[in-house]
Amino acid sequence: xxxxxxxxxxxxxxxxxxxxxxxxxxxxxxxxxxxxxxxxxxxxxxxxxxxxxxxxxxxxxxxxxxxxxxxxxxxxxxxxxxxxxxxxxxxxxxxxxxxxxxxxxxxxxxxxxxxxxxxxxxxxxxxxxxxxxxxxxxxxxxxxxxxxxxxxxxxxxxxxxxxxxxxxxxxxxxxxxxxxxxxxxxxxxxxxxxxxxxxxxxxxxxxxxxxxxxxxxxxxxxxxxxxxxxxxxxxxxxxxxxxxxxxxxxxxxxxxxxxxxxxxxxxxxxxxxxxxxxxxxxxxxxxxxxxxxxxxxxxx
Amino acid sequence: xxxxxxxxxxxxxxxxxxxxxxxxxxxxxxxxxxxxxxxxxxxxxxxxxxxxxxxxxxxxxxxxxxxxxxxxxxxxxxxxxxxxxxxxxxxxxxxxxxxxxxxxxxxxxxxxxxxxxxxxxxxxxxxxxxxxxxxxxxxxxxxxxxxxxxxxxxxxxxxxxxxxxxxxxxxxxxxxxxxxxxxxxxxxxxxxxxxxxxxxxxxxxxxxxxxxxxxxxxxxxxxxxxxxxxxxxxxxxxxxxxxxxxxxxxxxxxxxxxxxxxxxxxxxxxxxxxxxxxxxxxxxxxxxxxxxxxxxxxxx
Numbered sequence: 001x002x003x004x005x006x007x008x009x010x011x012x013x014x015x016x017x018x019x020x021x022x023x024x025x026x027x028x029x030x031x032x033x034x035x036x037x038x039x040x041x042x043x044x045x046x047x048x049x050x051x052x053x054x055x056x057x058x059x060x061x062x063x064x065x066x067x068x069x070x071x072x073x074x075x076x077x078x079x080x081x082x083x084x085x086x087x088x089x090x091x092x093x094x095x096x097x098x099x100x101x102x103x104x105x106x107x108x109x110x111x112x113x114x115x116x117x118x119x120x121x122x123x124x125x126x127x128x129x130x131x132x133x134x135x136x137x138x139x140x141x142x143x144x145x146x147x148x149x150x151x152x153x154x155x156x157x158x159x160x161x162x163x164x165x166x167x168x169x170x171x172x173x174x175x176x177x178x179x180x181x182x183x184x185x186x187x188x189x190x191x192x193x194x195x196x197x198x199x200x201x202x203x204x205x206x207x208x209x210x211x212x213x214x215x216x217x218x219x220x221x222x223x224x225x226x227x228x229x230x231x232x233x234x235x236x237x238x239x240x241x242x243x244x245x246x247x248x249x250x251x252x253x254x255x256x257x258x259x260x261x262x263x264x265x266x267x268x269x270x271x272x273x274x275x276x277x278x279x280x281x282x283x284x285x286x287x288x289x290x291x292x293x294x295x296x297x298x299x300x
Numbered sequence: 301x302x303x304x305x306x307x308x309x310x311x312x313x314x315x316x317x318x319x320x321x322x323x324x325x326x327x328x329x330x331x332x333x334x335x336x337x338x339x340x341x342x343x344x345x346x347x348x349x350x351x352x353x354x355x356x357x358x359x360x361x362x363x364x365x366x367x368x369x370x371x372x373x374x375x376x377x378x379x380x381x382x383x384x385x386x387x388x389x390x391x392x393x394x395x396x397x398x399x400x401x402x403x404x405x406x407x408x409x410x411x412x413x414x415x416x417x418x419x420x421x422x423x424x425x426x427x428x429x430x431x432x433x434x435x436x437x438x439x440x441x442x443x444x445x446x447x448x449x450x451x452x453x454x455x456x457x458x459x460x461x462x463x464x465x466x467x468x469x470x471x472x473x474x475x476x477x478x479x480x481x482x483x484x485x486x487x488x489x490x491x492x493x494x495x496x497x498x499x500x501x502x503x504x505x506x507x508x509x510x511x512x513x514x515x516x517x518x519x520x521x522x523x524x525x526x527x528x529x530x531x532x533x534x535x536x537x538x539x540x541x542x543x544x545x546x547x548x549x550x551x552x553x554x555x556x557x558x559x560x561x562x563x564x565x566x567x568x569x570x571x572x573x574x575x576x577x578x579x580x581x582x583x584x585x586x587x588x589x590x591x592x593x594x595x596x597x598x599x600x
Contacts, residue, residue, distance in 0.1 A: 007413075111590075111591060112587065112588075112589070112590045112591070113307075113587035113588045113590075113591065133590075179584045180582075180583040180584050181582075181583075181584050203579040204576075204579050204581075204582050204583055204589075205576070205577050205579065206576060206577060206593055207583070207589060207590045207593040207594075209590065209593070209594060222590050224583045224589070224590075276504075276505070276506060277505050277506060277577060279503040279504050279505065281504075282480075282481075282504050283480040283481075283504055283507070283524045284479045284480050284481050287412065287413035288412075288413045289412070289504075289507060289524070290411075290412045290413075290433075290507045290509065290522050290524075291411060291412070291413065293506055293507040293509075293597060294507075294509060294597055294599040296597070297593060297594055297596070297597035299594040
């Protein structure tokens with residue numbers, strides 16, 4: 001693929017993954033989701049109108065915001081009241097995303113540095129545009145001559161989301177109360193059979209953030225990214241059935257794949273960031289260098 | 301300094317360097333600066349009213365935008381007509397920033413990947429909120445035991461801007477027509493007497509972008525960042541009189557200095573990015589990790 005066609009594909013990926021910021025997105029029609037007067041998400045109009053049926057949990061939309069009722073005055077009360085609403089909506093089965101119910105609790109707070117105000121079922125977060133945090137690991141090797149190869153996973157065909165697409169060697173969402181490094185070690189073990197003694201050598205290097213919308217709502221996501229140089233003789237193996245196969249690929253091949261539809265989009269972003277940080281993309285030969293970096297770190 | 305006080309100082313730095321995005325900034329009062337119907341900057345109201353005196357160069361403000369007249373139909377015509385206006389404003393001396401006239405031509409274009417539409421004197425770019433691009437170099441050493449130290453420059457007391465403050469080992473603006481790596485090699489040589497054979501080993505790693513406003517206008521800046529591991533025995537030396545002294549400091553000391561007013565603010569941002577990429581800051585112990593990364597990559 002010619003350089004400029006590759007760059008254009010990458011820009012398209014970044015635009016798609018940040019389409020909530022584009023003119024014409026549902027953003028101007030969304031309600032702010034507020035708890036204790038602080039914004040914790042964005043509620044699309046079709047969700048806001050469903051929520052009016054639960055006035056004991058959600059105050060009526062007001063001043064551009066939907067808020068939790070003041071009577072829900074603790075972390076547990078908020079979490080349980082919202083969960084009851086979601087369970088009821090799940091049974092009606094009008095909201096497709098709730099069919100992917102996972103029994104995974106995600107923390108809800110205005111910023112990552114704030115104390116969580118409640119937890120919410122993972123499958124429901126897009127209905128409220130609540131920010132989801134996760135961990136992604138770039139697994140790679142460096143040969144004696146300095147050549148870099150990257151391990152990629154092929155997602156299992158039975159995965160609920162993005163079946164059969166390329167993924168980072170390990171990745172996962174941050175469940176309520178679990179630390180970033182602990183999540184990384186757990187996911188490395190479960191998904192790729194990387195023992196803790198190796199996974200713990202992963203180095204935090206950045207955070208990749210983006211917000212996109214689709215028919216399931218607003219996906220505001222923020223991934224903590226780690227680099228993990230794997231021993232040359234080590235081979236990741238499929239662990240929990242989420243991965244069908246692992247490949248060790250030269251960087252040129254990885255770069256080429258980034259511009260195809262074979263990659264889970266947010267994993268492609270994490271790999272793009274790796275290519276930039278490791279100088280496989282240079283500002284004098286990649287005119288969109290600055291746009292690439294900007295597209296990897298969009299926040300409201 | 302306690303951890304949380306350090307984090308708060310860093311957040312303040314990032315907010316100040318992105319104050320153009322904050323509620324209450326002049327942004328809502330600025331005119332878009334447009335060339336061929338594409339936005340290339342932001343013109344503050346006091347500048348826009350001065351420009352109405354030059355109707356042969358600037359079309360009257362219209363639809364939120366100030367544009368160059370259509371008769372200026374080439375790169376050279378645009379550049380020379382605007383330069384003549386700036387020379388005239390410079391003589392009136394009502395605009396402080398023009399006292400810092402440098403005879404350095406900066407390219408003006410909507411995005412870095414677009415062909416330049418004109419050049420503009422560096423000292424005037426803030427009057428038009430035109431994005432300025434530059435290069436910053438993190439110079440550092442790694443001891444045999446793996447300990448990292450960073451070289452910092454103390455700016456000369458005679459520098460026009462930020463005299464006496466701490467700076468990266470080398471940095472400079474991208475003049476029209478000069479490449480990123482060439483600028484880096486030139487600045488390393490001129491400011492720090494780093495020979496080209498060493499400077500060329502610098503590796504591009506990211507881009508740091510921010511926009512702030514002050515009494516001189518709107519500073520939209522985008523810095524291409526390079527890491528340069530210097531040989532242990534090499535010592536940078538002041539070259540062109542822009543630096544008074546170089547220090548080699550342990551990372552803990554550098555981190556402490558970041559939260560003081562001793563650093564040129566954008567250089568502190570470049571060093572913060574280094575600390576994140578090199579895992580000297582970790583998400584489990586720095587609650588503001590994600591906000592730090594976001595604050596280093598703000599674009600409109």
